[in-house]
Amino acid sequence: MPAPVPDLTLSIVIPMFNEEAVLPLLVDRLRPLADGMGAAYEVVAVDDGSTDGTPVLLERLRREWPQLRIVRLRANSGHQAAISAGLQRARGSYVVTLDADLQDPPEVIPQMLSLARTEGVDVVYGVREDRSTDTAFKRGSARLFYKAMRRLGNIDTPEDAGDYRLMSRATVDAVNSLPDHNRVLRFVVPALGFPSGTVGYAREVRAAGTTKYPLAKMVRLSVDSVTGFSLAPLRFATWLGLLGGVAALGVLLYAVFARVLGHVLPGWTSTVVIVAAMGAVQLLALGILGEYVGRMYAAMQGRPTYFVAHDSLDSPGPRAEHVEPGPQQGP
Template sequence: MTAVYDTHRGPIALSVVVPIFNEEEALPALAARLRPILEGCREPYEVVAVDDGSTDGTPGLLEDLHTVWPQLRVVTLRRNSGHQAALTAGLHRARGAYVISIDADLQDPPEVIPHMVALARGDGLDIVYGVRDDRSTDTGFKRRTAAVYYWLMRRLAGSFVPAHAGDFRLLSRPVVDTLKALPDQQQVYRLLIPWLGFPSGQITYHRAERVAGTTKYPLHKMILLASDSVTSFSALPLRLATAIGGASLVVCLAFLVWVLAAHATGSTLPGWTSLIITVLFFGAVQLFCLGMLGEYVARIYTALQARPTYYVARDTDEEKC
């Protein structure tokens, strides 16, 4: 694997991309653990810290770290664009022959990074997934919802999706270049990267508790991630809408036969309950199907607009030019 040449530091063998949003409490611990590990690898590296529009003391801390850590590169987005967009910004600007993405909360241990690189080089792999051996540090609700998410994704997108693999992974330069060339605007890397089909392996690790701060993935963001995952990789919801429509038609025809039979025997009774129930049922079915169709139309609309998912306000490496 050939390292990419950087005019300031020469060839870079390893890039570590860290999306960051309001992590002022976790940043000192991240730097204290990550820097010795990377310097222990004894090869040129860079850390691409992507500030996703933080509103706390994160920008100031990153500036302080940048002055004492030459390999730390700060990429600042103009606004909060979301975790996947910040990750995209980091991947697109990383220059290493291998690129590793990791979150700033230290739930994914940086100590695994040298093992990922060794496995990729030893087995000739382009992708190495960090797979959690358990989720005991997560809440019961998060464990159950994560299990449902991966179960659903493996059935919609395919069995190639590794279970319990988040955004802690190693990518080779060919994989990163392929991702950069894709036209997708809302990329869900947990599904997109396995879908590419590059040679891959796994390293299991114990997922620790967040070192500081609070989670940046509350319930509504988890729901949005699941929605983007489904609509990006499967047309099954549209087929489901068709199936529901067909089933509703069968129910409607059966109800029509029952009504005609009741009318023929003279056993009909005036009343509004059955009418209201029928109207509400078919109205709900129609709205449900229209909603699913709208999700796909919205994705087409977004693709036609071709607006970037993020805008970079500043890159400390570009200031050296």
């Protein structure tokens, strides 16, 4: 694993999956910005098993951009795993994680670095102050999700802060030392409790290509976030069981009194409704328990969540390499 380089100020980690269309636009905006910051930097492009022309385009760009470094994963491992692979290999004193789609403008990076240096904070979150480019459904669901996570997980994470952030070397080392599987970094980093600040910006539309986070992946990310940071669902299942027991006791008392008073009438509707309700409660509780058991099972297996096939820092050509267990995906 590459060691930190003292005179390397900034590492910019960019996970990529089939970003051939947007990659030239990203380079046109990011390279002049990084070159003009007056600080030594590297750009760690993590190719998350792309199947389009992204790998070829990255190799072409590396020939004329010395600061560009390519870390290629053997297979698509997910957005969060790709970021984690970049964090494991970033060498800078500060590390920025940035998506390739240009929805989060790279022009905010100098403000993040300046704030971290002047205020002495370990984390600077990019906060989406203007999300008018997102749909009303996405804005509303994101707002509810962050509020729920702050309440359930007791995590003081800034609202509308995604995976665009700057971290100090101490923060990156702390994240890399965690044994979590299926980690969601937008909640892992705030949970560390390191001193932090925020920089606001207007979220832009995707510059090119298609989104890599459809609804199904967003739901999976939400489940990983809740089960990874809160025991509230387990307590919810417990309360459901208690309420179900109380309801069953009430039905039993009703049946006894009806029998004593001679008001027992043949019928199946009430029985079917009660059985169905109790079955639904039990299945929901089992599903919640299953999510937690599944996380423990994955942790016990200790399987790596990504494999690095090639790091351009190590050799000029592709070389297979196995890495130790790292975090899994997910925004």
